[in-house]
Amino acid sequence: MKRTILLITVIAAAVMELIDTSIVNVALSHMSGNLGATLEDTSWVITAYAIANVIIIPITSFLSNKLGRRNYYIGSIIAFTFFSFMCGQASNIWVLIIFRFLQGMGGGALLSVSQVIVFELFPKEKQNVASALFGVGVFVGPTIGPTLGGYITEFYDWPWIFFINVPIGIVAAAICYALLKEPEVKGTAGKIDWAGIILLAIGVGSLQTVLERGETDDWFEAGYIIFLSVTAFFGLLLFIWWELTTPTPVVNLRVLKSRNLSLAAILTFVSGVGLFSSVFLTPVFAQRLLNFTPTQTGLLLLPGAILAIGGLIISARLLQRGVSPLIMITTGMLMFVVFSWQMSGYNLDVSAQSLTTTLIWRGVGLAMTTVPLSVLAVSSLAPVDFAQGAALNNMMRQLGGSFGLAMVNTYLANRNAVHRSDLVANITADNPVAVKRLADYTQFFISKGAGLADAKAKALRLIDAGITKQTSMLSFDDAYLLIGLVFLFSLPLLLMASRKKKGTKVQVVLADH
Known part of the structure; x- marks a missing residue:
C-alpha cells in the first residue's frame, strides 16, 4: 500500500511539472493585459521556465548524489510549490518571469528523479510496467496543459494556473517525507564541477533562448540572436570537452x-x-x-x-x-x-x-x-x-x-x-x-x-x-x-x-x- 501511494505521488509530481510546461500558453494575453506588459515580454514567462528546465535536468543526477536524493527531491517539490505560489502573487511581469525561472529550477527534479524512483519501485522484470506508468505523465502532462490553462483562465483567473500546484505540492512533499528513502545503490558526486555547471548554463541557456525567441524576433535579423547562437555553439562545445576530460563531471557524458x-x-x-x-x-x-x-x-x-x-x-x-x-x-x-x-x-x-x-x-x-x-x-x-x-x-x-x-x-x-x-x-x-x-x-x-x-x-x-x-x-x-x-x-x-x-x-x- 505504501509503495502504491508513493508511486502515485511521484508520478503526480512529474505530471504537475510537465503540465506547467504548456499550461500558460493560452493565458499569455490575459497576463499581458493584467500586468500591463506587451505580449512579447509576457512570452518570456514560457521561455524562462523552459530555460531553467533544460539547464537543471541534466545535472539532477549530480545534485541527487551531492545532496542525497531524498533531500534533493523533497527540496525540489517544496521549491516548485513555493515559487508556483509566488508566480500567482506577482504584480510585475519581470518579477513573474524571475519566479517562473526559479519554479523551473525546482521542477527539473520532478521529472528525472521521479522516473528513477518509479523504476526502483518495481523489480527488474517489471520495469516495463514502470515505464508505462511514468509514460502516462510524460504524455498526458503537456497534452492537457493548454486545455487546463484555458479552462482556468476562462472561468477563474490566470494566477490560479499557478495556485493549483500549491495543494498538490504540499501533499506530495509530505508523503515523500514520510515514505521516500535513500536508494540502496548510491552514486558518488565528488567535488562540485563549477566550470561544467557554468558552461552548461551558458550553452544550453543560450540555445534554449534562441529556440524560444528566434521566430518572434526574426531569427538572425536580431543581433542578440546571433550573439546567443555563437555563445551556444562554443559554450556547448567547451562543455562537452570539459565534461569528457574532467575526473568529476557534473554531467557524465x-x-x-x-x-x-x-x-x-x-x-x-x-x-x-x-x-x-x-x-x-x-x-x-x-x-x-x-x-x-x-x-x-x-x-x-x-x-x-x-x-x-x-x-x-x-x-x-x-x-x-x-x-x-x-x-x-x-x-x-x-x-x-x-x-x-x-x-x-x-x-x-x-x-x-x-x-x-x-x-x-x-x-x-x-x-x-x-x-x-x-x-x-x-x-x-x-x-x-x-x-x-x-x-x-x-x-x-x-x-x-x-x-x-x-x-x-x-x-x-x-x-x-x-x-x-x-x-x-x-x-x-x-x-x-x-x-x-x-x-x-x-x-x-x-x-x-x-x-x-x-x-x-x-x-x-x-x-x-x-x-x-x-x-x-x-x-x-x-x-x-x-x-x-x-x-x-x-x-x-x-x-x-x-x-x-x-x-x-x-x-x-x-x-x-
Whole structure:
C-alpha cells in the first residue's frame, strides 16, 4: 500500500511539472493585459521556465548524489510549490518571469528523479510496467496543459494556473517525507564541477533562448540572436570537452557510449518534436480557425489521451512478452505519421468527430513509442547510471519540444507568406468568382444601409479576412505534414539497433550493446 501511494505521488509530481510546461500558453494575453506588459515580454514567462528546465535536468543526477536524493527531491517539490505560489502573487511581469525561472529550477527534479524512483519501485522484470506508468505523465502532462490553462483562465483567473500546484505540492512533499528513502545503490558526486555547471548554463541557456525567441524576433535579423547562437555553439562545445576530460563531471557524458542510450536520446528528441509541436498546433488550430472554446478543444484531445494510457499499458505488456521494442517504436512512429498526413488534408469545414478520430492516431502512436524508448535508454546502463541516463533522455525530450516549436512557428510564418501571395494573386478583375463575391458582399452591406464606397471597403475587408483564414489553414496543413516527415525520415535510425547476435533475441542484444 505504501509503495502504491508513493508511486502515485511521484508520478503526480512529474505530471504537475510537465503540465506547467504548456499550461500558460493560452493565458499569455490575459497576463499581458493584467500586468500591463506587451505580449512579447509576457512570452518570456514560457521561455524562462523552459530555460531553467533544460539547464537543471541534466545535472539532477549530480545534485541527487551531492545532496542525497531524498533531500534533493523533497527540496525540489517544496521549491516548485513555493515559487508556483509566488508566480500567482506577482504584480510585475519581470518579477513573474524571475519566479517562473526559479519554479523551473525546482521542477527539473520532478521529472528525472521521479522516473528513477518509479523504476526502483518495481523489480527488474517489471520495469516495463514502470515505464508505462511514468509514460502516462510524460504524455498526458503537456497534452492537457493548454486545455487546463484555458479552462482556468476562462472561468477563474490566470494566477490560479499557478495556485493549483500549491495543494498538490504540499501533499506530495509530505508523503515523500514520510515514505521516500535513500536508494540502496548510491552514486558518488565528488567535488562540485563549477566550470561544467557554468558552461552548461551558458550553452544550453543560450540555445534554449534562441529556440524560444528566434521566430518572434526574426531569427538572425536580431543581433542578440546571433550573439546567443555563437555563445551556444562554443559554450556547448567547451562543455562537452570539459565534461569528457574532467575526473568529476557534473554531467557524465560517458554514459552516451551506450548505443541504446544514444539512439533512444535521438528518437526521444524526435518524439519531443512531435509531442510538443502537435500539442501546440492543435489547440491553436481548433480555437483560432474553428472557433472552438478551450473546453471543446479539451474534449477533442480527451479520447486520444485516454486511449494513449491504454496504449502505454499494452506496450509494456507486449515488451514483457518479448515483442521487440524496435517493432513497437516503428509502429508508434508510423501511427504518428498517419495522424500528420490526415491533419495535413483538412480544411475549415472539418468536423469535431473527424479531428477526434485523427487525434487518437497521435495519442496511441506517441504512447507506443514512450515505453520502448524509456526502456531502451537505460537498458544497458548500470543501476548507478540510471539517473544520469534518464536525465539526459528527458533533456532531449525538452530540447526536442523547443526545437519543434521553433521549427513549426518559423515554418508557419514562411508558409503564411507563400500561401497569402498565391491566394491574393487570384483576386483580380479577370477572375469571375472573385468579382461576383465582391459584388455580393457589396450588395449585402448596401442592403444594411451602407453607402457604395463604404460597402465596397467593407466587402474588401471581408474578403481579406477570408484570405487570411484560408492562408492560416493551408499553413497549418503544411506544418502537420512537416512534423510527420520528421518522424518518417527518423525511422531508418532504428536500423542501428537491429543487429542480432547469434541465438539471441533483439531485446537481449539491446540490453548488451
